[in-house]
Amino acid sequence: MKRILSGVQASGRLHLGNLVGALQNWVRLQDSYSCYYFVADWHALTSGYENPRAINQSTIDLLVNFLAAGLDPEKCTIFVQSMVPEHAELHLILSMITPLGWLERVPTYKEKKEEITDRDLSTYGFLGYPVLQSADILLYRANLVPVGADQLPHLEITREIARRFNHFYGEVLPEPEALLTQYPKVPGVDGRKMSKSYGNAVYLSDSPQEVQQKIRTMMTDPARKLRTDPGNPELCPVYHLHKVFSASDEQDWVVKGCLSAGIGCIDCKKVLIKNVLAVLGPIWEKRRALMENPAYLREIAVEGSRKAGASAKETMGMVKEALSWF
Ligand code: TRP
Ligand code: SF4
Numbered sequence: 001m002k003r004i005l006s007g008v009q010a011s012g013r014l015h016l017g018n019l020v021g022a023l024q025n026w027v028r029l030q031d032s033y034s035c036y037y038f039v040a041d042w043h044a045l046t047s048g049y050e051n052p053r054a055i056n057q058s059t060i061d062l063l064v065n066f067l068a069a070g071l072d073p074e075k076c077t078i079f080v081q082s083m084v085p086e087h088a089e090l091h092l093i094l095s096m097i098t099p100l101g102w103l104e105r106v107p108t109y110k111e112k113k114e115e116i117t118d119r120d121l122s123t124y125g126f127l128g129y130p131v132l133q134s135a136d137i138l139l140y141r142a143n144l145v146p147v148g149a150d151q152l153p154h155l156e157i158t159r160e161i162a163r164r165f166n167h168f169y170g171e172v173l174p175e176p177e178a179l180l181t182q183y184p185k186v187p188g189v190d191g192r193k194m195s196k197s198y199g200n201a202v203y204l205s206d207s208p209q210e211v212q213q214k215i216r217t218m219m220t221d222p223a224r225k226l227r228t229d230p231g232n233p234e235l236c237p238v239y240h241l242h243k244v245f246s247a248s249d250e251q252d253w254v255v256k257g258c259l260s261a262g263i264g265c266i267d268c269k270k271v272l273i274k275n276v277l278a279v280l281g282p283i284w285e286k287r288r289a290l291m292e293n294p295a296y297l298r299e300i301a302v303e304g305s306r307k308a309g310a311s312a313k314e315t316m317g318m319v320k321e322a323l324s325w326f
Contacts, residue, residue: 005144036077047126059080068290079304079307084312095128163175187241202215204283216273232259
């Protein structure tokens with residue numbers, strides 16, 4: 001059975017875009033592959049080293065969301081990076097063979113460094129972010145890595161590092177492939193891509209009131225100034241969310257009503273709110289139950305990390321043998 005691995009950096013809460021783009025896909029994959037899903041808390045430390053408490057909070061929130069969205073610890077291995085110290089061990093070894101030039105060329109490195117100006121990111125750890133990610137993947141000899149297009153440069157460097165390792169020490173680490181999922185566009189409330197850095201996201205941890213408020217005040221097609229002005233749904237982020245969360249007859253109703261000014265934006269948003277709440281309702285319920293039981297959550301993380309650790313130790317055994325250690 002092919003092995004799948006993916007992770008999320010513990011630097012914030014998950015939003016609807018993450019749910020549709022990543023988590024729901026992970027849930028589907030857990031039935032047909034051997035899946036490893038983890039919280040990358042050390043990765044969060046590369047840029048958030050000033051506030052480890054926030055990383056801890058985010059780690060808990062992510063674990064809760066993994067389970068609430070439908071990941072099943074009976075079907076997949078759910079773990080926390082820092083609870084499997086082999087990630088650090090392999091990272092160290094891979095760091096020895098990774099040329100600096102490869103890291104300096106990674107586009108996410110340059111972009112993030114320019115984007116984040118309130119912290120000093122001229123650190124060893126931040127430059128090494130992709131080496132740590134490579135270690136995450138290669139440690140499980142994963143075949144497929146479900147990620148968004150933004151992570152492709154990290155996958156590419158992982159493959160290059162694997163190739164270099166195998167060239168020096170023998171064929172040990174398989175080159176992983178990205179599993180690019182075509183997921184629908186999920187705009188935020190301002191029409192741009194939903195992202196925590198734009199402040200336009202609807203979070204899984206929002207309250208029903210917050211969700212309603214966010215959708216009610218969402219941007220619409222600016223052509224619809226008056227109730228009688230027709231609009232173009234394609235230009236409206238509300239419609240794009242309907243495409244993700246509403247049934248097809250409701251989508252048809254939106255298109256017709258919007259083009260003909262037969263419905264108002266308030267009517268249109270009411271239906272969207274109903275459908276988003278229907279998706280989030282069961283997630284909120286599970287979240288509540290999980291948060292009331294921190295001991296259970298801890299048990300899941302400990303048990304998952306123990307299972308992950310067993311595979312990690314197996315790979316480290318092979319790595320050490322390749323390096324002629326005893
Ligand atoms: N870089 C990923 C992100 O930004 C998180 C991550 C860390 C990851 N290690 C990984 C993703 C390994 C896939 C595989 O969220
Ligand atoms: Fe957007 Fe709906 Fe208003 Fe059309 S009716 S502009 S799709 S909110």
